[in-house]
Amino acid sequence: MAILVCGGAGYIGSHTVWELLDHGEEIIVADNLEKGHKAALQGGKLIKGDLRDKEFVRKLFRKHDIEGVINFAAYIEVGESVQLPMKYYHNNVVLSLNILEAMAEAHTPYLVFSSTAATYGAVETSPITEDFPTIPTNPYGETKLTVEKAIKWTAQAHGLKYVILRYFNASGAHPSSKIGEDHHPETHLIPLVLQAALGKRPSIKIFGNDYPTPDGTCIRDYIHVCDLAQAHYLALQHLRSGKENTTCNLGNGLGFSVKEVIETAEKVTGLKIPQEMAPRRPGDPPALVASSDRAKSLLGWKPKYADLATIIETAWNWHKNHPNGYGDKK
Numbered sequence: 001m002a003i004l005v006c007g008g009a010g011y012i013g014s015h016t017v018w019e020l021l022d023h024g025e026e027i028i029v030a031d032n033l034e035k036g037h038k039a040a041l042q043g044g045k046l047i048k049g050d051l052r053d054k055e056f057v058r059k060l061f062r063k064h065d066i067e068g069v070i071n072f073a074a075y076i077e078v079g080e081s082v083q084l085p086m087k088y089y090h091n092n093v094v095l096s097l098n099i100l101e102a103m104a105e106a107h108t109p110y111l112v113f114s115s116t117a118a119t120y121g122a123v124e125t126s127p128i129t130e131d132f133p134t135i136p137t138n139p140y141g142e143t144k145l146t147v148e149k150a151i152k153w154t155a156q157a158h159g160l161k162y163v164i165l166r167y168f169n170a171s172g173a174h175p176s177s178k179i180g181e182d183h184h185p186e187t188h189l190i191p192l193v194l195q196a197a198l199g200k201r202p203s204i205k206i207f208g209n210d211y212p213t214p215d216g217t218c219i220r221d222y223i224h225v226c227d228l229a230q231a232h233y234l235a236l237q238h239l240r241s242g243k244e245n246t247t248c249n250l251g252n253g254l255g256f257s258v259k260e261v262i263e264t265a266e267k268v269t270g271l272k273i274p275q276e277m278a279p280r281r282p283g284d285p286p287a288l289v290a291s292s293d294r295a296k297s298l299l300g301w302k303p304k305y306a307d308l309a310t311i312i313e314t315a316w317n318w319h320k321n322h323p324n325g326y327g328d329k330k
């Protein structure tokens with residue numbers, strides 16, 4: 001039986017596909033390649049199609065023997081979601097409902113869902129545990145929370161078993177440097193900083209220096225993409241062994257400001273990275289730092305690349321070796 005990886009040609013999906021293939025899993029990837037890359041897949045069967053299309057999704061389950069689903073497919077840009085909320089609802093919510101419906105129809109038991117720290121919103125204390133209030137400050141986080149709720153009700157009605165994983169800031173690249181982060185447009189801090197180091201951008205803009213943080217810039221918890229991939233495999237094993245439905249944060253429990261990320265990148269690359277101040281980006285909460293105790297105790301998750309310099313180094317190796325990403329301009 002196969003694991004269906006929706007959005008598996010994307011950044012986190014492709015690293016997870018690699019991890020699952022290493023464990024001998026049979027993989028089917030469903031992706032419309034709007035944002036993903038065929039070249040990011042080191043194996044598995046790719047079926048190209050749009051998950052907003054209900055018939056496409058139903059056929060996946062009718063034609064293939066699917067044991068479980070990992071759903072990465074979504075639009076992911078916080079800033080864009082503030083400008084174009086309906087784009088985010090139409091994609092992130094609709095495709096997830098199609099998957100849930102098709103799973104219920106096919107009696108597919110297991111779902112691992114990509115959720116986000118953006119479901120919490122502007123928290124007052126940290127580290128954030130899973131029982132913190134969820135009050136998103138942007139439509140992106142709101143769409144993910146909407147899907148989380150749909151999953152919980154579907155589980156209650158149809159016996160679906162699920163693990164919801166709320167990632168903090170995914171970063172880094174596979175240690176082989178064969179796959180890595182290549183978003184178009186790129187909006188994430190670490191790849192933009194490294195593109196500025198490579199001279200592919202004139203500078204890195206710091207979005208706001210008047211936040212209530214020690215240096216005034218936003219604080220985030222950066223987590224290596226291979227550590228996220230490991231958690232997906234463990235989540236699947238958790239469900240296969242009949243354990244309970246759960247929602248787990250995935251982060252390192254350490255917060256770094258935008259300025260600290262740039263300083264660390266300068267040390268890793270040995271290069272001076274040009275920077276300029278810019279206004280705040282709407283929708284950005286000041287600080288998001290995870291408690292991942294639940295993922296550690298319940299799933300047995302142990303991050304291997306917890307050090308920020310190591311995370312940036314793996315990303316740097318990818319960017320140096322692939323200055324144009326996968327070269328397919330999307």
Ligand SMILES: NC(=O)c1ccc[n+]([C@@H]2O[C@H](COP(=O)([O-])OP(=O)(O)OC[C@H]3O[C@@H](n4cnc5c(N)ncnc54)[C@H](O)[C@@H]3O)[C@@H](O)[C@H]2O)c1
Pocket residue numbers: 006007008009010011012013030031032033034035036037049050051052071072073074075076091095114115116117166167168169170171183
């Ligand atoms: N990158 C992060 O820092 C981060 C943090 C928290 C949560 N997440 C979540 O993790 C998931 C993966 O993020 P990513 O960085 O790998 O993003 P990504 O854009 O690289 O991957 C998403 C993939 O989904 C595919 N996709 C999107 N809409 C689709 C549709 N309608 N039909 C078929 N395929 C579709 C895209 O083509 C792409 O390959 C997302 O759900 C995102 O919300 C990401």
Ligand SMILES: O=c1ccn([C@@H]2O[C@H](COP(=O)(O)OP(=O)(O)O[C@H]3O[C@H](CO)[C@@H](O)[C@H](O)[C@H]3O)[C@@H](O)[C@H]2O)c(=O)[nH]1
Pocket residue numbers: 076077078115116117118167168169170187188189190192204205206207208218219220258281284288
């Ligand atoms: O050119 C830039 C880009 C980003 N930032 C700042 O850097 C921080 C990190 O930004 P970014 O890398 O875009 O990540 P987030 O906005 O924190 O969102 C990421 O992390 C979330 C979980 O925390 C996920 O849900 C999202 O999908 C993912 O994009 C934020 O404070 C940004 O304002 C800058 O100052 N300059």
